[in-house]
Amino acid sequence: MNAPRFVGVASITAPPPDASQPYTYHELSSLAPTSTVLAEEVALAIAYNGISQAVMMVSPTDLDDFVVGFSLGSGIVASADEIYDVQLSGSGSARHADVQIASRAFWDLKQQRRQMAGTSGCGLCGVEAVEQALPNLAVLPGAPLPPAEWLTGLRERINDFQPLGQHCGAVHAALFMNDRGELLLGREDIGRHNALDKVIGALTRQNIPVTGGLAIVTSRCSLELIQKVLRAGIQTLISLSSPTGLALQWARRHNLNLIHLPKHSAPRVYSPAMETSR
Incomplete structure (x- = not known):
């Protein structure tokens, strides 16, 4: 995975709020108020080459990683070197990301938007929307399953990478383990797909190779998570919750190790499938 040729990543114009803030509440059987901390979320509007594309509800941490990972994991760009610049702005609950991407990627994005025009009232968003939800992705070359000892005590070890979750809950986590079984980094977010996008973005921005490594998600494993790791070239996905049937089908079809x-x-081990003797 090549590092993106960023012209520059601007700082948010105002310091982001803490990921959690104290809020008061009272127990049902008592009127005495007390306080706790809750996970925060903000609206992040993402525009590519000046054209608005999406508004995502995200945790206000690692937004630069999220924008890069979202662009790659959603297939808006095919590789990191198609991202030229990311500018973050805004404060409070309203944030903005202005992303400059290569002309070819922007042309493809405009074509997708044009195909979607006029289909919003059809209930299923038209054939084009279904095709975009089930894209043709490259089949991975296949990789050995990780050694069993890499997963020993993994649930306990990943706690160190979930400070927000340990503090106030209400967030998912995604992590990356390298080809030596070492947990390198983790990211948290109110959205499980957002957390994985942040990890993919962090790997890209730090130019960390994914060969032989694996992604870990604390949430249920559904199709969009499979698609994101496939696009990132990560060959093994560990989920702390069960995969959906469609996620399993895609993992097997694309040579992704799914555990x-x-x-x-x-x-x-759901993928690859165990061969049974006749």
Whole structure:
């Protein structure tokens, strides 16, 4: 994975708020107020080459990683070197990301937007929307399954990478383990797909190779997470919750190692499928 040729990543114009702030509440059986901290979320409007594309509800941390990972994981750019610049602005609950991308990627994005025009009232958003939800992605070359010892005590080890979750809950986490079984980095967000986007963005911005490594998600594993790791070229995905049937089908079809790590039992390898003797 090549590092993006960023012209520059601007700082947010105002310091972001703490990821959690104290809020008061009272117990149902008592009127005495007390306080706790809750996870925060902000609206992030993302524009590519001046054209608005999406508004995402995200946790206000690692937004630069998120924008890069969202661009790659959503297929808006095919590679990191198609991202030229990211400018973040805004404060409070309203944030903005202005992204400059390569002309070819922008042309493809405009074509997708044109195909979607006029279909918003059809209920299923038209054939083009379905095709975009189920894109043709490259099949991975395949990789060995990770050694079992890499997963020993993994649930406990990832706690160190979930400070926000430990503090106030209400967030998901995604992490990356390198080809030596070392947990390198983690990101948290109110959205499980956002957390994975942040990890992909961090790997890209720090030019960390993904070969032989694996992604870990604390949430249920559905199709969009499979698509994101496929686009990132990560060959193994560990989920702390069960995958959906469609996610499993895609993992097997694209040579992605998919492993569920239950809380009280041994890891379950869903992909590749176990060959049974006749």
